[in-house]
Amino acid sequence: MKELSCNIIRDILPLYIDGAVCSETAELVEAHLSGCDDCRRKTEQMKADIDIPADAGSKKVLKRLKRSIRLKRAAAAAVTAILAVLVFGIWLYPRTIGTLAHTQNLEITAEVRETFEGEKEFYLEFSSTVGKALRGKTEFVYSDSNEVVGEVITLYQVKKDRFFGEDDMRSYAFSFDEEQTNDFTVTLHFMDKDITYSMRDMGVIE
Numbered sequence: 001m002k003e004l005s006c007n008i009i010r011d012i013l014p015l016y017i018d019g020a021v022c023s024e025t026a027e028l029v030e031a032h033l034s035g036c037d038d039c040r041r042k043t044e045q046m047k048a049d050i051d052i053p054a055d056a057g058s059k060k061v062l063k064r065l066k067r068s069i070r071l072k073r074a075a076a077a078a079v080t081a082i083l084a085v086l087v088f089g090i091w092l093y094p095r096t097i098g099t100l101a102h103t104q105n106l107e108i109t110a111e112v113r114e115t116f117e118g119e120k121e122f123y124l125e126f127s128s129t130v131g132k133a134l135r136g137k138t139e140f141v142y143s144d145s146n147e148v149v150g151e152v153i154t155l156y157q158v159k160k161d162r163f164f165g166e167d168d169m170r171s172y173a174f175s176f177d178e179e180q181t182n183d184f185t186v187t188l189h190f191m192d193k194d195i196t197y198s199m200r201d202m203g204v205i206e
């Protein structure tokens with residue numbers, strides 16, 4: 001994880017000094033303090049400020065001090081929550097969103113097959129060669145008259161995770177009625193290029 005900045009560390013310090021952070025956060029703070037003289041001096045100063053001298057008996061002074069501590073704790077708690085969300089996002093991103101697949105990391109099969117009903121279908125199969133799971137997103141392509149004339153398949157490479165249970169292979173099949181006369185295109189969208197197949201050129205549509 002990227003080293004935390006001094007500003008973030010100083011926001012967390014009130015909670016750290018009070019022992020109100022988890023062990024992981026405490027380790028991050030201590031690791032930063034071991035190499036940062038400014039933040040270490042700031043920590044010592046904050047600890048000294050909390051030790052109220054015996055002659056500071058004014059109620060107003062005590063109220064202001066307590067209010068300041070509460071505000072710092074609230075700010076530190078908010079920063080800690082944001083950090084937790086960021087860390088979770090860093091963990092979750094490659095498992096849910098992933099990155100666009102590159103053709104060099106895939107084995108692609110594109111062929112015309114015959115179905116059990118004797119019809120022709122256009123079959124696509126993708127296999128990852130880098131040990132990552134694949135996730136696909138499909139979108140229709142419309143003509144000016146709002147007729148579906150194609151489909152775009154976008155493939156993402158996702159870090160394998162037993163929780164999501166995704167595979168490193170995906171397949172798609174496109175079949176059409178005998179009455180289909182207009183051409184239909186299937187476009188594969190990858191990181192490095194797009195590949196478009198015409199159903200008429202592939203012999204699926206006469």
